[in-house]
Amino acid sequence: AWTMDGVRPARTEDRTTVIATVVAAFAHDPAWSFLCGADYDRLAPRFAGALFDTRVASGHVWVTDDLTGVAMWDPPGSAPSAQSERLWQSYRAVAGEPAWRRLSDYESAIDKVRPSTTYWYLGVLATHPDRQRQGLATQVIARILERADKEGLPSCLETSTVGNREFYGRRGFTEATDIHVAAGPPTWWLCRAPQQS
Numbered sequence: 001a002w003t004m005d006g007v008r009p010a011r012t013e014d015r016t017t018v019i020a021t022v023v024a025a026f027a028h029d030p031a032w033s034f035l036c037g038a039d040y041d042r043l044a045p046r047f048a049g050a051l052f053d054t055r056v057a058s059g060h061v062w063v064t065d066d067l068t069g070v071a072m073w074d075p076p077g078s079a080p081s082a083q084s085e086r087l088w089q090s091y092r093a094v095a096g097e098p099a100w101r102r103l104s105d106y107e108s109a110i111d112k113v114r115p116s117t118t119y120w121y122l123g124v125l126a127t128h129p130d131r132q133r134q135g136l137a138t139q140v141i142a143r144i145l146e147r148a149d150k151e152g153l154p155s156c157l158e159t160s161t162v163g164n165r166e167f168y169g170r171r172g173f174t175e176a177t178d179i180h181v182a183a184g185p186p187t188w189w190l191c192r193a194p195q196q197s
Helices: 012-025 030-053 082-095 097-113 136-151 162-169
Strands: 007-009 061-064 069-074 120-127 155-159 175-179 187-192
Touching: 007 136, 012 030, 012 061, 012 069, 012 120, 030 082, 030 097, 030 120, 061 136, 069 136, 082 097, 097 175, 097 187, 120 136, 136 155, 155 162, 162 187
Parallel strands: 120 155
Antiparallel strands: 007 061, 061 069, 069 120, 155 187, 175 187
């Protein structure tokens, strides 16, 4: 299903390449370094795999045709399924308790600032390092941002880098809230109000 702008929903068979893109993209990301610790090479592919596996069936993982740009979204009001609970339990078994505790601390810190209202959540936005600054990230988030605008819903995410914060700010994510992650990097919750066309 090739599309005009070269962006489409991911399929299960895209998994390996999508994981490679995400792992390469986040190699120097403070949040991923915190979550994976010294074990990045082993844990990052497992972590990226769990994020992909819990979302791909919903049709809200968007990719560029060559899979070098990836956006993973959670739709408004989505709750963890039994399948996603199982996937995270198997991640926990592989990651070990210290890494699982860091992930739990990170998630609880986010829960403190997460709005109780309905919104689209951008869980992952990744561009392969070889393809950065070519507009892929903007392309790959455009579909859901347009949809959120039509639905009159905000879009939210968290980031731990100033560069990302500036990138998102230029795309309308201008409301920022500090997230305090115990022993973790400075992190911000960013929201974008729906835009009127």
